[in-house]
Amino acid sequence: MVENPKFIRLIHMGRIPGWQTQAVYHTVAELMTEDMPDTIIISQPSDTYVCLGYHQKLDHVFDRRVCEEKEIPIIRRKVGGGGTYLDPNQLFYQCVFHNSRVPVDSKQVYKQMLTPVVNTLKHFFDVKAELKGSHEVELNGKRIAGIGGGQIGEASIVVGNILFDFDFDTMVSVLSVPNEAFRELAKQAMRDHIITLDDIGSTVTMDTIANQLIEEYER
Known part of the structure; x- marks a missing residue:
């Protein structure tokens, strides 16, 4: 059966194992295909894992020995x-659209997919939420989301999250890292540039945020 490509399909996965949060949008x-509907997936990982970008070299980014010791899976x-670094304190949104139905300019693709995220934050919080550059979602001048994008087959993809809390340690x-001093510098740099909903004293539940995000994508 051919799906109606004029409609956008929503898949709300809820809380699922970390590997599934990656597997579902890849699948x-x-x-x-052009006959399949564009799809938005909302999910939350039930466990912790780290995720490597497509072109990154593992040993340049993560210490696989430490990941093994902490039993933290590495997924590319x-x-x-x-x-x-991904864990249950994050809400995921994954937009998978056919490349014939998105703007040619990648900046416009990010704007289309991420504006609902910004509007969700504005709906709940009296803070400055905005899309900076081509693909940074910021709250009070700091990043509250990690954004990635690219193409798989005929699909254009934008994936991201909303940080409710973050385990910097x-x-x-x-x-x-080359040494422990560098590790401390990295942690301070993250604290300087990342903000979470916990930092602004939010008591809004993840389900409530997810439902509003769905409403924003439906507009």
């Missing part, structure tokens, strides 16, 4: 962006 992308995605502990 949708690999199956994407097929889209770009940097290495990320564990994140820097799994990084591949």
Whole structure:
């Protein structure tokens, strides 16, 4: 049966194992044809893992020995962006659209996919939420999302998250760094440039944010 490509399909996965949060949008992308509907996936990982960008070299980003000791899986995605630390304190949104139905300019693609995220933050919080540059979602001048994008087959993809909280200590502990001084510098740099909903005293639940995000994507 051929799906109606005029409609956007929503898949709300809820809380699922980390590997599934990556597998689901990769599968949708690999199956994407012009006859298939554009798809937005909302999910939350039930466990912690780190994720490597498509073109990154593992040993340049993460310390695999430390990851093994902490039993933190390493997953490589097929889209770009940097290495990320992902855990249950994050809400994921993954936009998988056929490349014939998105703007040619990648900046406009990011704007289309990420504006609902910015509007969701504005809906709940009296803070400055905005899209900076081509693909940075910021709250009060700091990043509250890690964004990646690219193409798989016929699909154009933008993936990201909303940080409810962030474990800086564990994140820097799994990084591949030349020395401990560099690790401390990395942690401070992250604290200087990353903000979470916990930092602004939010008590809004993840389900509530997810439902509003869905509403924004439906507009």
